Amino acid sequence: MDTITLNSPEDMYDLGKRLASELRGGEVLALYGGMGSGKTHFVKGLARGLGYTGEVTSPTFTLIHEYDGGRLPLYHLDLYRLEEPDAVSRLGVEDYFGGPGVTAVEWADRAEPLLPGLTWRLHFSSPSESRRTVTSIPARH
Numbered sequence: 825m826d827t828i829t830l831n832s833p834e835d836m837y838d839l840g841k842r843l844a845s846e847l848r849g850g851e852v853l854a855l856y857g858g859m860g861s862g863k864t865h866f867v868k869g870l871a872r873g874l875g876y877t878g879e880v881t882s883p884t885f886t887l888i889h890e891y892d893g894g895r896l897p898l899y900h901l902d903l904y905r906l907e908e909p910d911a912v913s914r915l916g917v918e919d920y921f922g923g924p925g926v927t928a929v930e931w932a933d934r935a936e937p938l939l940p941g942l943t944w945r946l947h948f949s950s951p952s953e954s955r956r957t958v959t960s961i962p963a964r965h
């Protein structure tokens with residue numbers, strides 16, 4: 825298990841950007857962690873690293889944003905508002921998993937039973953005002 829410490833929002837953005845180069849398509853990135861722990865900042869970097877040049881904002885109310893035009897399509901989900909497992913299922917999240925794009929899911933605990941076996945799990949936390957940590961949990965099989 826690896827933990828990375830990020831000392832600024834820019835560091836978090838760079839982490840996403842660097843990680844993007846590892847992606848080949850079809851990956852699901854499950855992002856866990858409380859409000860303000862840096863999940864959206866990470867996805868902003870991810871989108872930029874994939875070559876997407878448009879704006880990346882939190883899909884808190886729209887639930888899903890799709891960013892096309894980069895090396896791979898990126899699907900950005902924020903399931904915070906979906907407390908019921910049925911609501912997550914109705915949203916059709918499974919259509920994104922296993923597709924040709926990359927799917928990044930904020931508040932992924934809401935979709936836990938639906939996540940594919942090969943999911944990259946990243947736990948975000950905020951040990952202080954300006955510091956964040958990201959811990960990767962190995963995929964379950």
Ligand SMILES: Nc1ncnc2c1ncn2[C@@H]1O[C@H](COP(=O)(O)OP(=O)(O)OP(=O)(O)O)[C@@H](O)[C@H]1O
Nearest residue numbers: 830831832833836859860861862863864865954956
């Ligand atoms: N080291 C850091 N890395 C990332 N963000 C940081 C850091 N230090 C401070 N911040 C601040 O923390 C906040 C992170 O916000 P962000 O929207 O990325 O969180 P989030 O995990 O997506 O929250 P939510 O669950 O509400 O969607 C921003 O206001 C950012 O400026």
Ligand SMILES: [Mg+2]
Nearest residue numbers: 863864882930
């Ligand atoms: Mg967010």
